[in-house]
Amino acid sequence: MLQIYVTPLSSAANKVLYLANYLNLPYEKHTINLSKGEQKQPAFLKINPYGRVPAINDNGFCLAESNAIIRYLADKHQSPVYPKDLQQRAMVDQWIDYASQHVMLALGKIMYNTHFYQSSGSPIDERSLEDGRKFIGIHLPNVENQLSQHSFVAGDSMTLADIVMLSALDVCEVCNVDLSSYKHIVAWRKKLMNEPFYRNLHENFAATFNQITGKTNATA
Ligand SMILES: N[C@@H](CCC(=O)N[C@@H](CS)C(=O)NCC(=O)O)C(=O)O
Secondary structure, eight states, X not given: OEEEEEOTTOHHHHHHHHHHHHTTOOEEEEEOXXXXXXXXXXXXXXXXXXOOSOEEEETTEEEESHHHHHHHHHHXXXXXXXXXXXXXXHHHHHHHHIIIIIIIHHHHHXXXXXXXXXXXXXXOOHHHHHHHHHHHHHHHHHHHHXXXXXXXXXXXXXXXXXXXXXXXXXXXXXXXXXXXXXXXXXXXXXHHHTSHHHHTTOSOHHHHHHHHHOOOSOOX
């Protein structure tokens, strides 16, 4: 059976779980405790020699990097979420990259500086925090514009791009990034967050975050 290695507050790991749920794949989930350094222990390094989650072991085939994993799983199971048509696939890839390289990167800067650095005792990098806030303000209008013209991120059907964008945006409430002026993003996100593939993992990221960190200031 497919083995999936994750940690609960990782958008990259959640992306793989959302897809596995969406495809109704049987899998076993293994939680790697990053604060205990389990990702650098020999047992896990056999799965991913670079010591990061997510990673999978699919009957002896080990793979890391969330975007590579979701493409592999979608292709293996012949799912239309990763179309075979050259141009449709290119459009999905474009939006996977946009979500990963722009949206997730900007939100990651905010998330690390407002939460993760503090909990590890590292100083806040004000420049990086400012960049994160500036860049998310540039990228969200582009996502909004796309969703004002299409029902889904890469066009008119659900694809991997939706899974990647959804997992990237999961941290918005915890990062105090207000989405309310992006009406199409809000409606698209609400629709997907109510689907079983999402609900089977959690109610929302903020609830999981609050449960794990004991904080109560973030709601979704
Ligand atoms: N680009 C990678 C990012 C993987 C990554 O950085 N994972 C983090 C958790 S979000 C991790 O495992 N960190 C462990 C460490 O830095 O030791 C992906 O998309 O899978």
